[in-house]
Amino acid sequence: MRVISRTGVLASALLLFVRLGVAAGAEEAESVRTLVVAQDGSGQFTSIQAAVDAAGKGDTIRIKAGAYREDVTIHSKEKLRLIGDGMDQVTILGRERVGVFHIGKWPYGASDIDISGLTINEHGGHAMGMFNGRGIVLRDVRINGMVFGQQVRDVRIENCVIGGSETTGVQLADSHAVLVGNVIHDNDHGVTVAGKSDVRLERNVITRSLFEGVVVMDKARVVLVSNTIVKNGGGVGFWGASQGEATGNIVGFNKVGFVVAPSSQAKLSYNALYSNGGDYLRAGTPLQPAPELRADSDLAVDPRFVDPGRDDFRLRSDTPLLKVGGFSYLGALAPVAPIP
Numbered sequence: 420m421r422v423i424s425r426t427g428v429l430a431s432a433l434l435l436f437v438r439l440g441v442a443a444g445a446e447e448a449e450s451v452r453t454l455v456v457a458q459d460g461s462g463q464f465t466s467i468q469a470a471v472d473a474a475g476k477g478d479t480i481r482i483k484a485g486a487y488r489e490d491v492t493i494h495s496k497e498k499l500r501l502i503g504d505g506m507d508q509v510t511i512l513g514r515e516r517v518g519v520f521h522i523g524k525w526p527y528g529a530s531d532i533d534i535s536g537l538t539i540n541e542h543g544g545h546a547m548g549m550f551n552g553r554g555i556v557l558r559d560v561r562i563n564g565m566v567f568g569q570q571v572r573d574v575r576i577e578n579c580v581i582g583g584s585e586t587t588g589v590q591l592a593d594s595h596a597v598l599v600g601n602v603i604h605d606n607d608h609g610v611t612v613a614g615k616s617d618v619r620l621e622r623n624v625i626t627r628s629l630f631e632g633v634v635v636m637d638k639a640r641v642v643l644v645s646n647t648i649v650k651n652g653g654g655v656g657f658w659g660a661s662q663g664e665a666t667g668n669i670v671g672f673n674k675v676g677f678v679v680a681p682s683s684q685a686k687l688s689y690n691a692l693y694s695n696g697g698d699y700l701r702a703g704t705p706l707q708p709a710p711e712l713r714a715d716s717d718l719a720v721d722p723r724f725v726d727p728g729r730d731d732f733r734l735r736s737d738t739p740l741l742k743v744g745g746f747s748y749l750g751a752l753a754p755v756a757p758i759p
Contacts, residue, residue, distance in 0.1 A: 450475065457483040467491050467501075467511065474499055482537060484508040490516055490542075493532055494524040503537030506561040506580070510538040517543030519564075523550035523571070535559045544585055549574065549594075565606075568594045576601060587611045588628075591618055598623055600751070608632075609651065612639040612661075619644070622751040624732060626650045632673070635661040635683075643668055647732050647751040654695065657683035658702065665690055669722050669732075669740070669750035675700055679712055687714045689744035693721055716744055725755060 454470045455462030464470040482503040503509035513519035528551035541564020549568040565584040574596035588606035593614035609625040609632040616639040625632040631653035635641045645667040654670040656678040664686045671693040680702040692698045699712040723738040725731040736756035740749040
């Protein structure tokens with residue numbers, strides 16, 4: 420009689436498990452597809468929404484050049500990529516509803532959604548809404564209108580151009596997000612963070628807001644690192660019971676710099692403030708000067724932008740904002756000359 424040891428049984432079971440896993444992985448890899456959307460009929464679809472509806476887990480949707488007059492909603496999907504031919508080549512115009520592009524739809528969410536290389540135009544004042552989702556990435560996208568996020572997690576908005584909203588460029592409520600390297604321009608407010616949100620803004624240019632460039636309210640927490648916040652009605656406002664840190668930013672050419680409500684907490688360090696109507700103020704009617712808010716490490720100097728009149732906020736080679744507080748340079752944009 421052949422005797423099989425307990426060790427041998429376990430080894431055989433483990434080998435079978437590995438083989439099944441490899442087979443399942445290979446089957447899943449084979450099922451991942453690239454779906455092409457083209458208005459001229461050269462792809463599998465002429466509609467973005469039709470491709471989204473047909474897509475499965477892990478699929479990629481390639482969107483060819485064109486102006487797509489449709490609304491798009493992604494919900495109950497995961498690990499889906501939408502890649503356009505470029506923000507100057509692909510435009511989604513909307514058609515019927517307020518808001519052109521929705522990720523998530525109550526009560527259904529979406530997870531691990533990656534969108535790049537296209538433009539979304541507002542319809543009814545609203546361009547993009549994100550609801551009840553997780554792992555959403557917007558990269559190299561132009562958004563003409565408001566981006567709104569509610570109860571979304573692990574959101575990353577990177578290298579996007581967001582502007583032209585009559586309310587707010589980016590508004591987040593009860594959400595976790597990171598905004599990196601964006602240009603947020605010509606909105607009533609630049610970025611508004613509310614509820615119990617936790618948001619990081621890093622190396623963004625926020626400019627020409629009618630009111631504040633950044634508003635933090637309710638119990639939200641915001642970290643601002645190395646942003647250039649210029650030519651706004653206000654710079655950064657901390658309201659309600661909000662909390663925040665601001666370090667390495669340039670805040671200039673605004674009607675006010677930092678406004679902090681008595682019930683808010685804001686930690687400031689290594690910021691450069693220049694040519695504001697007032698640099699540090701306490702909330703009230705009217706706003707009250709609050710020089711005690713100024714950190715010892717903050718600077719009151721001309722950043723020496725290349726051409727602020729033409730919105731070129733790169734730093735000149737003679738800027739005093741090099742190698743300050745562990746930063747190679749302050750603000751969002753690197754100097755025009757290499758840092759020695």
